[in-house]
Amino acid sequence: xxxxxxxxxxxxxxxxxxxxxxxxxxxxxxxxxxxxxxxxxxxxxxxxxxxxxxxxxxxxxxxxxxxxxxxxxxxxxxxxxxxxxxxxxxxxxxxxxxxxxxxxxxxxxxxxxx
Amino acid sequence: xxxxxxxxxxxxxxxxxxxxxxxxxxxxxxxxxxxxxxxxxxxxxxxxxxxxxxxxxxxxxxxxxxxxxxxxxxxxxxxxxxxxxxxxxxxxxxxxxxxxxxxxxxxxxxxxxxxx
Numbered sequence: 001x002x003x004x005x006x007x008x009x010x011x012x013x014x015x016x017x018x019x020x021x022x023x024x025x026x027x028x029x030x031x032x033x034x035x036x037x038x039x040x041x042x043x044x045x046x047x048x049x050x051x052x053x054x055x056x057x058x059x060x061x062x063x064x065x066x067x068x069x070x071x072x073x074x075x076x077x078x079x080x081x082x083x084x085x086x087x088x089x090x091x092x093x094x095x096x097x098x099x100x101x102x103x104x105x106x107x108x109x110x111x112x113x114x
Numbered sequence: 115x116x117x118x119x120x121x122x123x124x125x126x127x128x129x130x131x132x133x134x135x136x137x138x139x140x141x142x143x144x145x146x147x148x149x150x151x152x153x154x155x156x157x158x159x160x161x162x163x164x165x166x167x168x169x170x171x172x173x174x175x176x177x178x179x180x181x182x183x184x185x186x187x188x189x190x191x192x193x194x195x196x197x198x199x200x201x202x203x204x205x206x207x208x209x210x211x212x213x214x215x216x217x218x219x220x221x222x223x224x225x226x227x228x229x230x
Contacts, residue, residue, distance in 0.1 A: 002157060002159070004157070033218075042220060042221075042222050042223065043158075043204060043220040043223070044220070045217055045218050045219070045220075056217055058217055090157055090158070092157075092158075099146060099208040099217070099218055100146060100163070100165050102160050102163070103160065103218075105157030105158040105159065106157050107155075107156060107157050108157055
């Protein structure tokens with residue numbers, strides 16, 4: 001158990017819909033990272049927040065957005081969903097902002113878009 | 115742009131045999147390098163990382179990796195495979211230059227099978 005929690009574990013929805021994925025970092029960690037894992041694109045970094053502020057951006061679509069709240073939990077919002085958005089979405093946390101810090105991964109949310 | 119390749123999408127070894135998983139990176143500046151393991155239905159776990167200290171890095175579960183700048187490689191090894199090592203292994207790279215230091219790029223992964 002990494003100490004990072006993600007809800008829900010599974011999510012099934014239809015094209016065009018909007019969903020919110022939630023992540024609670026390990027106690028004391030200030031950074032939250034979001035990743036997407038799919039068969040065709042592999043594991044891709046989406047976005048990082050550090051202490052409430054956006055820190056780094058990767059291959060995140062404009063239909064996707066994220067935020068980190070004052071209690072440090074984070075939400076990833078996916079809108080206008082397409083079939084290709086079906087994937088595993090991982091959240092990770094680390095104590096600092098730098099990538100040298102070990103990232104601890106949550107168990108993931110499996111999103112299925114029908 | 116940085117990239118990372120992993121030779122062999124699937125590797126099979128016998129229990130007790132040497133494990134060698136290959137990783138090569140492309141970067142103009144030696145990057146930070148990581149190996150992660152993903153067990154079925156779980157998130158990733160860091161095995162080890164290279165951040166410009168010793169070139170031979172020891173990690174958890176008996177794994178180690180050696181950074182070779184001349185070969186732009188960071189291969190992962192374990193002297194004796196155990197059944198519990200069966201998993202997906204990802205090599206990852208991050209640019210140490212200040213402008214993009216927070217982004218981690220993952221390789222496609224290598225699935226390791228251990229045969230009894």
